Amino acid sequence: MDIFPEDTVSSATSSPASSLYSPSPHGYGSWVQELSHDQQGVRLIGLLYQCAAEVAAGAFDRANHCLEQITQLASLDAPHTLQRLAAVFADALARKLLNLVPGLSRALLSTANSAEAHLIPAARRHLFDMLPFMKLAYLTTNHAILEAMEGEKFVHVVDLSGPASNPVQWIALFHALRSRRGGPPHLRITAVHDGKEFLANMAGVLAKDAEALDIPFQFSAVEARLDELDPDALRQLLRVRSGEALAISVVAQLHRLLAADDAGRRHVPGSSCLTPVQIIARSSPSSFGELLERELNTRLQLSPDTSSVVSSLSPQSPVLQAAAAAQQRPAAAKLGSFLQAVRALSPKIMVVAEPEANHNAAAFLERFEEALNYYASLFDCLERASAAHRCAAERARVERLVLREEVRGVVAREGAERKERHERLAQWARRMEGAGMERVGMSYGGMMEARKLLQSLGWGGSYEVVHDARGEAFFFCWHRRPLYSVSAWRPAAGRHSGGRLGGS
Template identity: 35%
Template sequence: MAASTALQCLVSAASLAAGSPLHRAAVAFGEALGARMMRSLPGLALALQLQAPAPPTLAAANAARQSFAALCPPVRVAATAANHVILEAMAAEQWVHIVDLSGASTSQWIELLHLFATRPGGPPSLRLTVVNDQDDFLAQAAGLLTQEAVRLHVPFMFMPVRSHIDRMLLPSAASLNVVPGLGEALVISSTLQLHRLIADELTITLPPAAVSNNDQELTTTTTTKQITKADGLLHALSELKPKLLVLTEHEVDHNSPDLSDRVPNAFDYYTVLYRDLEGLGFVDRVTVEHVLLREEVMDIVTSDGVQRRERHEVMARWEQRMQVAGFQPAQVNISAGKAAARLARQLNNGGLSMFMTHKADKGCLFVCSRNKPLFAVSAWVPVPSE
């Protein structure tokens, strides 16, 4: 049994690493569809002495996410777009606090430190709160970013929060190191993680409402409502009154309950991503594809109900969620799109591009590859109190 399992894992890894991007994507989806079939026929898997490969460790998954964020061309372009949106919004601020809910990579914040260092009038004093559940990553990020900030003469403080967005319920200001009245401009950043909370539900209590009974007497009643954990988190974040919230998500719909809808959409999407990883070194590419993308494909294809976490949605749907949570679109300067487009041209390996859409002078940036939107970067501010 052990030898059979080891051989299966070895063949799987070798298959995923070899061949064209289309072949590697097909292997990943074939493996996922096979796993789904075996799950429905457990007797067959037992007869063939087949055992599902163990999922990657948290450390391995974190390392793959870091490589993906730092090296995948479309993700790098999305990070640059987000940084320039932040730079524009913070142009007049001297005290800035950024809360990174994703905690995937330091590369984005190193780039932002460089942008702040060359800002006309000098850099702001920057506090960066990073949410991550790996002590090693937090320690490494603290050292690397602090060292770079000192070198660039940017006043800087790193604030770790050992947690994960999957485990965040309704965070308080204190839990995210937000200090009301300190005079800091608060920026919240979420990158490719918020969709994981769509499967979970919360029960919230609505404000008491006045109702009349048959005797025409007014009474108050309290009701409850079921919402997704993603919507609850967004509402809690709007209560913090950030100066800006930057949301980066996959621009694709993988949230259909119908498998026949999810699989074709996912195959088209991930095939493009596999192609965009061709320029990476072999080890980095295999790490990203086998540890990160393979697990995402497995989740989309094999999981149902609340177990399915990779519930990617298009920006039109996120716009609805943001507005219900108390946010409205923030103005995005065209310079942010131009900066990201320049990087896209530098990294172009066969179709990487950037375009920007406007809606009533508000903006959302889309990173595209081979004419297919892959990621959307949007900026939001709380709706002003009446």
């Protein structure tokens, strides 16, 4: 169930813009007390949409005015879900606005979160405990791997999930392999993670459980992030060997490769930020401000420094609009190279779990609206879990340390810094098929196991697991809204050497 229904959103966003800017005759603060809870919710939604529009237009003063009002209605410590959600999005919009002045933004925000960095792993564990999505992703991934590895004696599983990696997934796989007909295979797991301590702990935990279950086991660690892996050296980095059946698991990480190419992209001055004069002109829509900008542009165009000319162009300039569009166009070269390198390894199966959302749109307002609705559902899930299990403190840590950072990644950042480029399953299918991969159907048995898990943990009713329209992938839904997808892939027939690996 959405936190704000469509009729509420439409009534909020259809209000005249002037009503959002009109100061209360009683001054700031007192007008909040005059609104009922429902009225505050409607006002918050309208302010968020209006603020996003002003940020997109570079209207510094008007966006700031919206933020001033939002912060009087919203807080990370507020009792109501919508207030906390609004506080998270206000934070992201403020950062987006501050990015209009890059030097100031870097000076203020570069180390803003370092004090809380050590708390993030615990917050991720809270998220795992409170919501079923990662558990479902691990279970359905393992089920697909088990089916693909039927009868195999030597199995190599590569875990590319990075921050979403959890030894719990592979301990569950140990138990499933131990009980299979013919006994467990020789199993090797390679984990890719940028935390040396995490990898060491994972190695110890898995080795202990494998020994207790009498499973021949070997662990390999690759200390790196997924986007740091060299596709041309993937076989060597992952220590892929001949004679082993290969499975690859990647949970909530593949989308980060869509940002990798932006790191080397040449910056076009003015394409991602406005000059101070442009900010003044847009913030003060007077003839003087417009005249000042035109005058400065005229003077700069006489300068031999062509970069100054470009930086002085109006944001409405066709040249600047084309540059901005080119800069924001999704970059898929890194992802394509990586997927082609994976295909060359001839895995029997590659299982991909991703958020089911369109957070990679080039248009900022489109990303904002999609993110607002998507994270509203996640906040709603957390609120229900918090109420049911009396874990408000854990819920607050997840919202503050995990979801807030994700929202910043979608809303506030651009270029290579915008890592949270979630896409829907249909788009992932096009990317995978374009790289020479084909679908592996996720079985009905896997779906039934996932549904049993939901029922056993008391998550039935609001949560459900359903097949996609083709009956080949799974969606994990909250009140029928898909929030995550899981799909399985292998090299397309005729474009690979078969299920077993060849080469050295």
